[in-house]
Amino acid sequence: MFHHSSKLQYRVRVDTPNPAFAKHLQQAIGGIEGEIRVAMQYFFQAMGCRGDDKYRDLLMMTATEELSHIEFLGHAVALNLEGAPVSMQDEAAQDPVVHAILGGMNPRHILSSGLSAMPVNSNGVPFDMSHVYATGNIGADMLANATAEAGGRVLASRLYNMTDDPGMKDMLSFLIARDTMHQQQWLAVIEELGGWEAQLPVPNSTPQEHEAVEHSYYFLNTSLDEPTPEGRWSSGASLDGRGEFTVREKVEPLGQKPSLGKAKPMSGAQKEQI
Amino acid sequence: MFHHSSKLQYRVRVDTPNPAFAKHLQQAIGGIEGEIRVAMQYFFQAMGCRGDDKYRDLLMMTATEELSHIEFLGHAVALNLEGAPVSMQDEAAQDPVVHAILGGMNPRHILSSGLSAMPVNSNGVPFDMSHVYATGNIGADMLANATAEAGGRVLASRLYNMTDDPGMKDMLSFLIARDTMHQQQWLAVIEELGGWEAQLPVPNSTPQEHEAVEHSYYFLNTSLDEPTPEGRWSSGASLDGRGEFTVREKVEPLGQKPSLGKAKPMSGAQKEQI
Amino acid sequence: MFHHSSKLQYRVRVDTPNPAFAKHLQQAIGGIEGEIRVAMQYFFQAMGCRGDDKYRDLLMMTATEELSHIEFLGHAVALNLEGAPVSMQDEAAQDPVVHAILGGMNPRHILSSGLSAMPVNSNGVPFDMSHVYATGNIGADMLANATAEAGGRVLASRLYNMTDDPGMKDMLSFLIARDTMHQQQWLAVIEELGGWEAQLPVPNSTPQEHEAVEHSYYFLNTSLDEPTPEGRWSSGASLDGRGEFTVREKVEPLGQKPSLGKAKPMSGAQKEQI
Amino acid sequence: MFHHSSKLQYRVRVDTPNPAFAKHLQQAIGGIEGEIRVAMQYFFQAMGCRGDDKYRDLLMMTATEELSHIEFLGHAVALNLEGAPVSMQDEAAQDPVVHAILGGMNPRHILSSGLSAMPVNSNGVPFDMSHVYATGNIGADMLANATAEAGGRVLASRLYNMTDDPGMKDMLSFLIARDTMHQQQWLAVIEELGGWEAQLPVPNSTPQEHEAVEHSYYFLNTSLDEPTPEGRWSSGASLDGRGEFTVREKVEPLGQKPSLGKAKPMSGAQKEQI
Amino acid sequence: MFHHSSKLQYRVRVDTPNPAFAKHLQQAIGGIEGEIRVAMQYFFQAMGCRGDDKYRDLLMMTATEELSHIEFLGHAVALNLEGAPVSMQDEAAQDPVVHAILGGMNPRHILSSGLSAMPVNSNGVPFDMSHVYATGNIGADMLANATAEAGGRVLASRLYNMTDDPGMKDMLSFLIARDTMHQQQWLAVIEELGGWEAQLPVPNSTPQEHEAVEHSYYFLNTSLDEPTPEGRWSSGASLDGRGEFTVREKVEPLGQKPSLGKAKPMSGAQKEQI
Amino acid sequence: MFHHSSKLQYRVRVDTPNPAFAKHLQQAIGGIEGEIRVAMQYFFQAMGCRGDDKYRDLLMMTATEELSHIEFLGHAVALNLEGAPVSMQDEAAQDPVVHAILGGMNPRHILSSGLSAMPVNSNGVPFDMSHVYATGNIGADMLANATAEAGGRVLASRLYNMTDDPGMKDMLSFLIARDTMHQQQWLAVIEELGGWEAQLPVPNSTPQEHEAVEHSYYFLNTSLDEPTPEGRWSSGASLDGRGEFTVREKVEPLGQKPSLGKAKPMSGAQKEQI
Numbered sequence A, B, C, D, E, F: 001m002f003h004h005s006s007k008l009q010y011r012v013r014v015d016t017p018n019p020a021f022a023k024h025l026q027q028a029i030g031g032i033e034g035e036i037r038v039a040m041q042y043f044f045q046a047m048g049c050r051g052d053d054k055y056r057d058l059l060m061m062t063a064t065e066e067l068s069h070i071e072f073l074g075h076a077v078a079l080n081l082e083g084a085p086v087s088m089q090d091e092a093a094q095d096p097v098v099h100a101i102l103g104g105m106n107p108r109h110i111l112s113s114g115l116s117a118m119p120v121n122s123n124g125v126p127f128d129m130s131h132v133y134a135t136g137n138i139g140a141d142m143l144a145n146a147t148a149e150a151g152g153r154v155l156a157s158r159l160y161n162m163t164d165d166p167g168m169k170d171m172l173s174f175l176i177a178r179d180t181m182h183q184q185q186w187l188a189v190i191e192e193l194g195g196w197e198a199q200l201p202v203p204n205s206t207p208q209e210h211e212a213v214e215h216s217y218y219f220l221n222t223s224l225d226e227p228t229p230e231g232r233w234s235s236g237a238s239l240d241g242r243g244e245f246t247v248r249e250k251v252e253p254l255g256q257k258p259s260l261g262k263a264k265p266m267s268g269a270q271k272e273q274i
Helices: A019-030 A036-047 A053-081 A090-094 A096-104 A136-163 A166-192 A195-199 B021-030 B035-047 B054-078 B091-094 B096-104 B138-163 B166-191 B193-197 C020-028 C033-049 C053-080 C091-094 C095-106 C138-162 C166-194 C195-199 D017-032 D033-048 D055-080 D090-094 D096-104 D138-162 D166-192 D195-199 E019-030 E035-047 E052-081 E090-094 E096-104 E137-164 E166-192 E195-199 F017-029 F033-047 F053-080 F090-095 F096-104 F140-162 F165-191 F195-199
Strands: A002-004 A216-221 A248-249 B001-004 B218-221 B246-248 C002-004 C218-221 C246-249 D001-003 D218-221 D246-251 E002-004 E218-221 E246-250 F002-004 F218-221 F246-249
Touching: A002 C053, A002 C138, A019 A036, A019 A053, A019 A096, A019 A136, A019 C002, A019 F096, A036 A053, A036 A136, A036 C053, A053 A166, A053 B218, A053 C002, A053 C033, A090 C002, A096 D017, A096 D096, A136 A166, A136 E035, A166 B035, A166 B096, A166 B218, A166 C138, A166 D033, A216 B166, A248 C138, B001 F053, B021 B035, B021 B054, B021 B246, B021 C095, B035 B054, B035 B138, B035 F053, B054 B166, B054 D138, B054 F002, B054 F033, B091 B096, B096 D246, B096 E019, B096 E096, B138 B166, B166 B193, B166 E096, B218 C002, B218 E137, C020 C033, C020 C053, C020 C095, C020 C138, C020 E096, C033 C053, C033 C138, C053 C166, C095 E096, C138 C166, C138 D138, C166 C195, C166 D218, C218 D055, D017 D055, D017 D096, D017 D138, D033 D138, D033 D218, D033 E052, D033 F218, D055 D166, D055 E035, D090 D096, D096 F017, D096 F096, D138 E052, D218 F140, E019 E035, E019 E052, E019 E137, E052 F218, E090 F195, E096 E195, E137 E166, E137 F140, E166 E195, E218 F053, E218 F165, F017 F096, F017 F140, F033 F053, F033 F140, F053 F165, F140 F165
Parallel strands: A216 A248, B218 B246, C218 C246, D218 D246, E218 E246, F218 F246
Antiparallel strands: A002 C002, B001 F002, D001 E002
């Protein structure tokens, strides 16, 4: 069960309201790199978590924290919109500054939300829940979470660079810090579970006889004119300790030329296809 | 530039066509765990890759392989639809088997595609390109790719379990194998770049002064009644070697109680808010 | 800031797991009538609430309750999936019951989530946040909330009718009850603010001179052959006490015949249009 | 059956074409507060209307009016685009005004529609029909309709404030007026059906034994530190006349701690979860 | 301006209600091949039509007809849902027929719409307005319309084959007929405008100097092992009479190898990329 | 199977990087008129192609070419973003030019992709695969392809007009040329298959007895006050040679007045409807 307390997890101060930055900040709320996504992703993973219950707890606790991140970011968006123009008075309409502000902001911050945050990204595209990655496989889920936090910290760092408002920089430095921790905590679960050698390949419960292992450890060079890039992936022991990396270049296709033949009568094709 | 040759990358054989399994296979084409996603994700990452060009090549070569996976899976869907009913002849209409087949398949495989594959998932929801994760940050991208391949191999393993058609099992065992390699090759890039300690936190180029480091290494327990789950994340050196994991429980909020005060006149609020 | 406690807001018991009902229940999680929607709608309204802060508190408290509804519904979905088939063993593959179960359930409950809840509706379509209605106008928002709860209680009542599992009926009777309260609490805000006469038309702050009031109180009959349906809307005082309802039938258009004339050169039209 | 006559329902005059305002107007066509939505919502509600046929007629007549609103708004968008630049001639390319216009308008008004209206909102996001709320329950539907018209009038009022073009203000004052009527006519249906006491809770046909009525009339305070906001919702008779409002604070969870236990073999989980 | 009359454009009779066929019919309402799409496509094309106004009239008249098609199809869906089960009474719950019906129908026809049509396709995916193709170029638009009607008639023919209900077959035979006409009328516009030779390439107003005409008339064979398929496209005069078709096989790329070099500092990349 | 070679199909040169034009170019990558769409449309049509295999080859070869178009356009977007500002240094923050650039570009080109292409349109809306039109009917598919190429060439022509960068004009003149060929090649398939008279109506395999032919050749004038526009569609032989075009004006509806009567008990309606 969820509960709420009245103060924000972190202080939000906007020294100079900036409606364009309000639009940018929306990426951290409703973008695929944003907080709705991680809150919901961890929440759904927690609800589907099977095995040791401590992982469910870990997920639910951080889901709860992410909900608090949405909350303070939402407040930051509203504070950045304080100065936005809402009416074209005669004098304002002449003012090029007003037009510049309008051109740089999301018009729906005026038209739809009345100067407050929306669950959309910086292009105004609503977040959709297909981005909640929750597979029921803890290895896949931890990778998805580390990915989300990496994307989130890249975004927070870019937002930090895109503003010179000290209050906003302060708030973003907190987000950057929490994303540091969250990246690590999800990768730490993999270490806790025996590390990459134990966890790979995901799912590690797939019986070996379900896998055509002769195809499991070569890098396939599909280029007609480029040599295989050399690296950790092209030779040496595989990361799961089960094989040896090799390379295949200009490999012959292993399959047939596909052909479906004639269409069935009554299948809605043209006569010439039947 | 892309080229094509006429044979499939891997052989596709369907011993007993099964329209319901055609629907299930769609998840591997147009699902978020599917092949359109990885093909396009690696392709866009390659086009945005900055730094050593060998990573761009690596990405483009595997993008190209994934296009070939879409191709053989698409053929597999069509072959599974060979037996599907397309018309309610008088006798067929009486046949409970026909109704059972129709109930289990995607009706759009008849109505929309004429017995062939579509770029949709197993619920018939079209793939949308917001799932192409490509940040321009190679660390975030490699994690996104390992995630995609982990999800992909989980899916391929589940599909393997959901069929008893030997041809389909053979094809899926190939997919399982390639997903093994692809998981590893993206994680191997991280090793090549110095491993987790060097790559974390992503982005590793964010200046330390942009980060409120006092918040970077504690796990936040937001539960009112559960102890912090103990593990690799709750104590010991952080994975980036820059800090020490700790835990904070029942932490006080650091921010203010938010209040926006009155609404502006002409902002479309109710009078009582202004 | 949000917090969590370990127990569910309401008990969840499934006497006979039913994977088809798991699919149906998804509508109450990820449907437009579902709990993600109300949780997020109240949350965003709270963050954008201007005027008396008690309405913000009201919204945030109920947003928090709705998060708890997602949580117990998610558990209910997982419990209903306990019996679902995950592999076509030889014997199972022959079993018509297994096929019937598979035909009635969402295949992604096996393929994508590993037998747990997803943020999708009963057709497997992911929830998208465009359904978070939050205008910054408290009158419009309260109507949107009463609407959401009306839709929610219609859905919960239909789900109640669609199951004969006593545990599920018990859980749904709780949801039906809470939706009763929530419908009323949002309408009670309108009463608190002076009732319909004071609140209508929304927004009640629009200056009268912005409105062509001669068009504000007639019902327009656009039918060529049907008389105007008589009722509260066709005569008598308007609900805002500012006018008198009347009716207009077979009204003449008030505007011009639209014509855009020629296309501009270089605008990408055909020559014949320019 | 539908018919059309050649003149617009209301006159459209644009004194000074403004491509940025064309973008803003799109919200009234393809936004969730817009005319496509209400036209389609009333149309689908009419087609599903059961009970007294006069409500079906009411819905269909107003659906038809809303189609006419799309039509004159579409013309208004095109007229606002008359002055838009379609080609970067040498002189124009130097002109900062041209760049300012381009920056403020939707580029797809040039690139995709050739200077005319599109079924998208002011961010260019296409309208999607999931926003057609039509439940088959007339109480829920009337609330949804009043909500849509409240949102619509909030939007029209904001657009009125965002322009100083007399022709556009004239057209918007008509829209504001019609939204006044439409808000009232849908609420008048509720009065016609006996008013809130008779209609609440929606659906009013749910048998009382399907409802855990002990949970139907209390406001749940889920905050850890805020008192319950006092108001019409916290004490007094409930709006349906069936109960008495009360308040519950810091309530104990009524449910169990959820746990799913081990994952099934062959379910695609990690070994450690099984 | 739009008007409505009370009777359907065509009679709708359902001899044996079939909830599964109600689901299938949804494709003709809310599918990309369906009636909402064509109604809205012709409507928006009409509103953006420049040049001779008779084409605007043609478009608006047929848009209006398509609205009437939505209406009778919506009624057909509702009539097919008459027999659907809405409650699991004890006896019904035992009945395998009830379960078969539920398995084959769209559960949202019960849960969300209360036994009536929705603006979704046969998978329950809502129609989205991005499918309204309206370019402002009459050549492109006429092709888009012929495409839509071709897809529509393929669908109607398949639906005809999927039912053995005489009433439904009668209604579909009307739709098939109207789609015949509509295909032809849009292609007839191209003939009216001078035929393909005059209209191609679309847009025919693009100055020849904007086109690298040396690349305008060869078919590019991108296969490594297949000969160019011979046909009307590989030799002979081009359809616009401006060139001669030829073929290029195994053509050398004309461009450079792309490389973006180093990432900028402060751009959120990994250090190794900068 | 697909292959790749390292050079671009066509050279990409950007003389003056322009982040606003990068945003515009996105329409040609991820718009409905763009290259992802045609690549995937031809690919899926190829995989579902039944009848003479040469059409499958034709489709797959051009699908492959379109993948190469995505590639060079993606490079063009990245080159146009070279000059984009990524950080608000003190001096830059004062610079009105920086703000103008930011206002005109897609902020996600900085925040999400790190200065490279994304699979989105010029409004930042991601491409979704519902736009892959592939019916299994070669007539419908060829029309869909000609439509896509007509829309594509309209777009490329408009982009050509929207830039004055010689490098970009050169690249676009190549795209314009290839779209010329592709329009023609798909229409040439129709000629190869016997031309319009043979191919219409699509599907030409629908038995005549499935069609209410008395409704197949009249144009329906649904206007109350406009005469039927005269043209090729209103008289003369139909394009399929099977009929004669006529006109029907002010036609009487052929159907009944629809009414659904009472709602079922337990269907979630209001009491008053039952």
